[in-house]
Amino acid sequence: MTPLLQFVDVSFSYEQRSVLEGVSFCVEQGECGALIGPNGIGKTTLLRLAAGVLACSRGTVSLAGRAVHTLGRRETARVVALVPQRFEVPFDFTVEQIVEQGRTPYLGLFAGFKRPDRQAVERALGLADVTSLRNRIFNELSGGERQRVKIALGLAQEPRLLLLDEPTQNLDLGRQLELLDSIRALNDEGVTILAAMHDLQLIPGTFSSVLLLEPDQEARKGSPQDILRPEILERAFDCPPRRHPKLVSENQVALEKTS
């Protein structure tokens, strides 16, 4: 079967600074993948390459078997949606008005909203559990609520692949767990997910695979049990084991619980 997302020997650099070098991996339809790696390794860049916002300097990024650079921007946006980490709205848009913008790839310059667009927005609001917030001003919401609205915005594109950039950042523990529930529910609904995750302890039990980016090494992909191992993480994150004594044991507990 053709993978939904495939990177083949992809490199990218911002002017002189090389960020990604020869990255290859694939994400299958229905996967729920976590993207991890130390700060500055290029997680956000990788997601932006996958969404077609950036173009790679070498290699090929393919979506459902077609190279991203051969797809039009709007066509790409119907397959993949990127939920950004930072999102600033200068005016007082309501949640519904924000989520409606997710339909942009389906609307021409002169076309207004049609029934399928309206249904897609309703579905996105429902799946992200923000229907009750639809008339609230986005800038007045809490961090957790905003995060869910951002996910609804991505879902309104009706993507086959949803890319999340640090979705649990700046959320308290309760909101983090709520968000993981949402991610699991979305994946159960058939949405393929690739999420850049900062907090490794949140991965087991939610994500079915882990993609690790590490300095001077090839990208490594496997199950959480395979990747979240002390010797692998120590090398990737350049940290001595005594600095994170509880990580492995907690992962194991979580894994045991889920199995």
Next chain:
Amino acid sequence: METEIAEKIEPPASSRADRRIGFSDRALFTLILLALFVGLGVVLVLSAGMGATRIGVREVLGSLFHGDRSQGTDLVILFDIRLPRVLASALVGTALSVAGLLFQGLFRNPMADPYVIGSSGGAALGAGIGLFLLPRFSFLGFGATASMAFIGSVATIALVYWLARIGGRVPVVTLLLAGFAVSTMLSYSTYFLVVLDDNFGLRTRVLASWLTGVIAVPRWTQLEVSGLMIGCGLIFCFPLARRLNTLALGEDYARQVGVQVERTHLAIILAGSLITAAAVSLGGVISFVGLIVPHMARLVLGPDHVRLLPVTAITGAIFLVLADTLARTVLAPSEIPVGLLTAFIGGPFFLYLLRRTRREYAL
């Protein structure tokens, strides 16, 4: 779990009720538009009757619908002085308000306005150069004043945009500083043209009135040219309105959902400049209209540009017709420049907005 998800997908009854409210919301919007159209008609007729010679509403309407220009002084006053001026005010008000809305969308910043960011100043300098140095120049039937005003406006916005942008954002502080510096340079450059003109003739008076913002009595051909420019600009704007909503969520996001960001920015700059240039060639540099009117409209309708655009266009016309009527009648037979009046109203309003957005001062 499955039922939970099914519930999430199927909108609950309350949200369907919301959709019905959405429909009545649309009806309310149509009603607002109709009321504004009627309001504009009333204001135009009343304003055309006001001045040193009072003309009754019945006479104004009678002359408009069965008018014969050869009969009576009132008709001459009405057709040759009042109507051109009132229509010019309406056009200028529409143009400046819509330009303000467009620039606020472009800069993602509610403080942008043709005056504040210097595009009016650029248009005035361009128009001055056209008037003084290229009096015989013509492009596509537009005279030197209108064409050069357009070029001046485009160049100024492009410059301020380039100066004020930091990492894809245009913070309030850099926008205001860049706009202030560029505007000051432009207005003194325009004064310099006055100094160069040793005749102190008609052209100098025209230029001086541009700098203070006075809607002079235009010739009908001038009105036609400006009306055409503003009409073209507005037609160009309507498809941009939905894109402005998407751009409000950030350039990166807009690019991600398939918006051609650079092309859209260029279209906004060109449309905004076209209508600013038309406004400046009729009324000079009139401050803050583009700030006040979109803000009032946003307070009532929210930030959706698709709705804001027509409402801002009509409200702008009403606002400036009223302001200009006040400017020419309050100290009659003397006249206050309408730019002075809008500065008196708009200045404090601008400061109020600045105070409200003070959290954005920090870079």
